[in-house]
Amino acid sequence: MTEPQKRPLPVRVVRRHPDGIPMNDLFRGAAKPAAVPAAVPAPVPEPTPLRPPPDEPDLAERAGAAxxxxxxxxxxxxxxxxxxxxxxxxxxxxxxxxxxxxxxxxxxxxxxxxxxxxxxxxxxxxxxxxxxxxxxxxxxxxxxxxxxxxxxxxxxxxDVRLRHWRSEPIAVVDAEGAALRVVVLVVWSVRDTARALLAVDDHLGYLREQVEAATARVLSQLPADAFRGDGPTLRDAEAVGARLTRLLAAECRPVGIAVFSAQPTRIEYAPEVAAAMHRRQVAALDAKHRDTVLTSVIDAVDDTVTRLTTRGLVELDDFERQALVKDLTVAFYTRQGGGPERGQE
Incomplete structure (x- = not known):
């Protein structure tokens, strides 16, 4: 006796929407997932101010007998x-x-x-x-x-006068891991003389150490240069200086030091990676220039062909239109310096 043939199980084909929802559920009224917002660089968190030493809870400047x-x-x-x-x-x-x-x-x-x-x-x-x-x-x-x-x-x-201090080149890394050398100019003064001399062993040494720590923390949040599009970078000296000033002022306030400004005066790549980063920067600028030239050429070709056909100066079929667009693109692109001259090809 022959065995009965087994019927294949029905296969259910589920088509999915580009957003990741099955099409069947989409037709039933399922809501689309909310679009995921683009990643935004996280701001530098405000540090928690330190507290005075426990053995001197009232350590603050007050008038002395004189x-x-x-x-x-x-x-x-x-x-x-x-x-x-x-x-x-x-x-x-x-x-x-x-x-x-x-x-x-x-x-x-x-x-x-x-x-x-x-x-x-x-x-x-x-x-x-x-x-x-x-x-x-x-x-x-x-x-x-x-x-x-x-x-x-x-x-x-x-000394309670307004003072400034220029740091030596500080070794830090940016958000992409590139080694940098940064020089920071700090404008500061002693606001609370009691804490400056008694809450810390050496307030000048404390300030130098905090400048190095705050600089490494702030500059590691952003890349030095945006090679892959427009975005916030360390070349925005005003924004980087404001963030560094805010962070450094919060760290130095517990020891009686008031920081009014902390600005990076020089940000450059370390000698061991400077040559490679320079080539990468030149390549990015060249690609950006070529993209700009190509966009202007396409706009000029489109405007030229549209004017010719709209005013009835020429009648072109598809093949002739393609040939004309090709010739105009080559001519305009060569004219604007986007490629080699015809005589040099």
């Missing part, structure tokens, strides 16, 4: 005058030694004079004194001219 210098000079002169009066009373005609209280008064006058004159100092414009006693912050003095500060406190001078 007096005008003329007060100390007046006190010193008064003390010297009192001492001179006591010595004048004990002159030879009196023929008597100084009494114990007179010796105590002279010693007191001497101590007052030493303290008054020993605390005199000169405050300069653009500088400030940071005071500390037994390792604890006691305030800052921004007075100018002759100033009296207690001689028992430790005084450290700090």
């Amino acid at each position: 007096l005008p210098g003329w007060c100390a000079v007046l006190v010193a002169l008064t003390s010297l005058g009192a001492a001179a009066t006591l010595l004048w009373r004990a002159r030879p005609p009196r023929a008597a030694a100084l009494l114990p209280w007179e010796w105590a008064a002279l010693a007191g006058c001497a101590v007052v004079t030493v303290l008054a004159l020993g605390g005199l100092t000169r405050g300069r414009t653009g500088t400030a004194w940071v005071l500390a006693l037994f390792g604890r912050y006691r305030g800052s003095v921004r007075r100018t001219g002759l100033v009296w500060i207690s001689p028992f406190v430790l005084r450290r001078r700090v």
